[in-house]
Amino acid sequence: MRAIKIGLFGYGCVGQGLYQTINNSKNFEGEIVKICVKDRNKKRSLPTNLFTFNKEEILEDPSIDVIVELIDNAEAALEIVTTALKNGKSVVTANKKMVAENLEYLIDLQQKTGKAILYEGAVCGSIPIIRTLEEYFGHEPINEIKGIFNGSTNYILTKIFQEKMDYDQALEQAKEKGFAESDPTLDVKGFDPKYKLSILLTHAFGINVSPDKITNLGIDHLQSSDLEFAHKHGYGIKLIAQAIRKNDEVFACVLPQFIKADHNLRNVNNEFNAVTLNGEFCDDQLFIGKGAGSLPTGAAVLSDISALSYDYKYEYKKHYNQGKVHFNNDSEVTVYASFQKPEDIDLNEFEQVSDKYFCFDRSYVIGKIKLSKLLRSKWVYNSKISVIQFDQSDEFSNELDLKTLETEILELRKGQKLREKISV
Amino acid sequence: MRAIKIGLFGYGCVGQGLYQTINNSKNFEGEIVKICVKDRNKKRSLPTNLFTFNKEEILEDPSIDVIVELIDNAEAALEIVTTALKNGKSVVTANKKMVAENLEYLIDLQQKTGKAILYEGAVCGSIPIIRTLEEYFGHEPINEIKGIFNGSTNYILTKIFQEKMDYDQALEQAKEKGFAESDPTLDVKGFDPKYKLSILLTHAFGINVSPDKITNLGIDHLQSSDLEFAHKHGYGIKLIAQAIRKNDEVFACVLPQFIKADHNLRNVNNEFNAVTLNGEFCDDQLFIGKGAGSLPTGAAVLSDISALSYDYKYEYKKHYNQGKVHFNNDSEVTVYASFQKPEDIDLNEFEQVSDKYFCFDRSYVIGKIKLSKLLRSKWVYNSKISVIQFDQSDEFSNELDLKTLETEILELRKGQKLREKISV
Numbered sequence: 107m108r109a110i111k112i113g114l115f116g117y118g119c120v121g122q123g124l125y126q127t128i129n130n131s132k133n134f135e136g137e138i139v140k141i142c143v144k145d146r147n148k149k150r151s152l153p154t155n156l157f158t159f160n161k162e163e164i165l166e167d168p169s170i171d172v173i174v175e176l177i178d179n180a181e182a183a184l185e186i187v188t189t190a191l192k193n194g195k196s197v198v199t200a201n202k203k204m205v206a207e208n209l210e211y212l213i214d215l216q217q218k219t220g221k222a223i224l225y226e227g228a229v230c231g232s233i234p235i236i237r238t239l240e241e242y243f244g245h246e247p248i249n250e251i252k253g254i255f256n257g258s259t260n261y262i263l264t265k266i267f268q269e270k271m272d273y274d275q276a277l278e279q280a281k282e283k284g285f286a287e288s289d290p291t292l293d294v295k296g297f298d299p300k301y302k303l304s305i306l307l308t309h310a311f312g313i314n315v316s317p318d319k320i321t322n323l324g325i326d327h328l329q330s331s332d333l334e335f336a337h338k339h340g341y342g343i344k345l346i347a348q349a350i351r352k353n354d355e356v357f358a359c360v361l362p363q364f365i366k367a368d369h370n371l372r373n374v375n376n377e378f379n380a381v382t383l384n385g386e387f388c389d390d391q392l393f394i395g396k397g398a399g400s401l402p403t404g405a406a407v408l409s410d411i412s413a414l415s416y417d418y419k420y421e422y423k424k425h426y427n428q429g430k431v432h433f434n435n436d437s438e439v440t441v442y443a444s445f446q447k448p449e450d451i452d453l454n455e456f457e458q459v460s461d462k463y464f465c466f467d468r469s470y471v472i473g474k475i476k477l478s479k480l481l482r483s484k485w486v487y488n489s490k491i492s493v494i495q496f497d498q499s500d501e502f503s504n505e506l507d508l509k510t511l512e513t514e515i516l517e518l519r520k521g522q523k524l525r526e527k528i529s530v
Numbered sequence: 531m532r533a534i535k536i537g538l539f540g541y542g543c544v545g546q547g548l549y550q551t552i553n554n555s556k557n558f559e560g561e562i563v564k565i566c567v568k569d570r571n572k573k574r575s576l577p578t579n580l581f582t583f584n585k586e587e588i589l590e591d592p593s594i595d596v597i598v599e600l601i602d603n604a605e606a607a608l609e610i611v612t613t614a615l616k617n618g619k620s621v622v623t624a625n626k627k628m629v630a631e632n633l634e635y636l637i638d639l640q641q642k643t644g645k646a647i648l649y650e651g652a653v654c655g656s657i658p659i660i661r662t663l664e665e666y667f668g669h670e671p672i673n674e675i676k677g678i679f680n681g682s683t684n685y686i687l688t689k690i691f692q693e694k695m696d697y698d699q700a701l702e703q704a705k706e707k708g709f710a711e712s713d714p715t716l717d718v719k720g721f722d723p724k725y726k727l728s729i730l731l732t733h734a735f736g737i738n739v740s741p742d743k744i745t746n747l748g749i750d751h752l753q754s755s756d757l758e759f760a761h762k763h764g765y766g767i768k769l770i771a772q773a774i775r776k777n778d779e780v781f782a783c784v785l786p787q788f789i790k791a792d793h794n795l796r797n798v799n800n801e802f803n804a805v806t807l808n809g810e811f812c813d814d815q816l817f818i819g820k821g822a823g824s825l826p827t828g829a830a831v832l833s834d835i836s837a838l839s840y841d842y843k844y845e846y847k848k849h850y851n852q853g854k855v856h857f858n859n860d861s862e863v864t865v866y867a868s869f870q871k872p873e874d875i876d877l878n879e880f881e882q883v884s885d886k887y888f889c890f891d892r893s894y895v896i897g898k899i900k901l902s903k904l905l906r907s908k909w910v911y912n913s914k915i916s917v918i919q920f921d922q923s924d925e926f927s928n929e930l931d932l933k934t935l936e937t938e939i940l941e942l943r944k945g946q947k948l949r950e951k952i953s954v
Contacts, residue, residue, distance in 0.1 A: 123811075127669075127670070127811045130671075130810065130811075131669035131670060131671075131811075132669055132670075132671055132847075132848065132851060132853075133668070133669055133847045133848070133850075133851045134669040232811075232812035232813070232815065233815070234662050234665075234666040237665065237666065238658050238662070241658075241661065241833065241836070241837060242658040242661065242830075242833045243833075244557070244833070244836060245551075245555035245556055245557055245558040245832060245833070245836060246551070246555060246556075246829055246832075247554075247555075247556055368797075370797070370818075373792075373794070378814075385829070386554065386825075387547075387551045387554075387555075387656075387825040387826060387828065387829035387832075388656040388819060388820060388825070388826050388829050388830075389656070389819075389820050389825075389826060390802075390818075390819070390820070391656065391657070391817075391818065391819040392816070392817070392818040392819070393815075393816070393817055393818075394794075394814075394815065394816040394817075395812060395813075395814070395815040395816070396812060396813050396814070401810075401811040401812070401813075402811060402812050402813060404811065405670055405809070405811035405812050406666075406812075408669060408670075408811075409665065409666045409667075409668070409669070412665075412668060412669060413665060416845075421840075423556075423557045424556065424557070426557075427556060427557045429556075
């Protein structure tokens, strides 16, 4: 096995982590021979001759075997990856957005060029979930995959719940520690875990689902009254990505979720990620590891580079033989939706409402709603509305009459019922 | 890729699980063409012509690609595996004793024959720990590996602690469910997890350590007074396998251990196994999955068979480049040792004693002892002595004077001190 020559794009948090893991690793035969960066003025700790600002210097260099793409911009990343594969180079990337939005195309391109693209570092940092799904569960029908896929929001939620920090301060800290993406809205609005979930749908169930078809809500609408509700009922709140198969139908979403004290995801804190998996043969599996940070993600990238040394490729067995399994967004989830102004919420979009609490400063309803409605409804994305899912095992058998509720809401709008309540 | 033809040895719990997983798997191209069994009189659910009692019928059949060895007897298993590799067949086995006791030889044999032997099913059932160590952490220095490696003792401890079942009843139930090995002493005395630990030492640290050099104590000496001690101090008890590297030295052992309420292994119950891992880059990782049972282990075996279809082999990178890392059994562990008769215990073997409780029906001391002493001392293996380790993070700063203790022990033997105590 000869030493692998690596051309690296991007030298941010993960790029530097990769450089460090390669330097401190054992038995790895390879080196980074050139790094392409954008900013000509930034000071860097490595010798200047290692850097270039011209991507062709890497992409057209026949001595370079592997391209490692660790830049932020998904469009530019796709261009680099496409050229690399077409130029006969294998690729390792940690760009979840680029992979999720172009997976069908990338699978096709791999088949055409015969070259591999690996992206373990794109999903849950140090947890080897893609390769485990590919190799270990390649023949096993998966029933469910669920977890905490975003380190920065999990860090923020931990600080809010355990240290009573406020949201902005916690977000600032996550940024400082390098856990948050350069654009934190991708994290806090649940896009980042959605990209990861979309990638796992291919490896777990064989279905390619464009991220824009998957419902995602984040943690940026959470109100202190929501935290109080959680505390009062013994819940924590985690941002949960999940995909559940029932027969041939898979539903998937990313939503904040109330988590009971004895749930195995409850104590997954800070920048740790977790993936739970239920398979037909293995039953329940749980993987926990750091989902963000320079070294953990760098190590995941290194493990992909290493796999290329024995020509490893994802086989996409389930993708090529998915059979009847397909994505269905019409499943119902039970959610808590809190609001200040009753006109901000549209109760008619709920299939059923089982509980409500109306009060002057903040009200909520609990009810069943279809994922497809959550995806399309405008009121859900109003920053004054917060929507939190209940675990499927939580039961709400109550069924309130929607007409009565509407009358109450009308009264609430007029402020009548409210005053009554408060005076009591 | 052509369909794999499998010759199977053994049709017990795991063999039947393998048959079932192959029949219910997706996209697996392969079939079991012959099964070699020992018992001519046992009734079996499959057609008679699938079975043979003559091992040559499988080992000498050129149309068979892969031998799957799932029998109990380690000596016979080694013979089968050796012949298979020499005959140019790849092998999958779940026989932890055979692999652990012959790993050096088996690595050598693989290199000589060019054929592979895979044994994921031998270690922690459904948890893909060997392949993860090989492929994902192949370049990463591992600091620690620790966990619950035996499903049947974990099942027994769960029943004892959660359902107040007695030991014999819990053992009987574990046997009925197919979690216990045919000879349960391998489980309850900690040999089974020791074999697994010994195998992981090779894959995590690159060192081959013969199982007989590793200290193992089981759960069969546990007394009700030990359970009371645990309850009183908020501990659970788990049978823990662990290997910890400090610079170039690795120590390893299997001991029952007191586990605090917030420890991530505390809620791993029933037949579930868990592996925690600390690496220099990834930091902490935790894997949880079913460690025993027909389907979970069958699925692990199937994943190995599947890996053979693309000529996968363990690379043993760390074994071939272990450098200065070596096994050292002179590390000290802090243990609780309980006894009825003071003459049963040898206090002089302790490096230091930090706590003691002497009473008529059952006494204990807490102190530091070298693993090498635990391995060699006879008193430790007396069924009336139970030894339980404390987690390394538990601190015992107290230091009792050994001479005073000896005098007290002498008095205890005479029954004087005791009566005093009881009369108080």
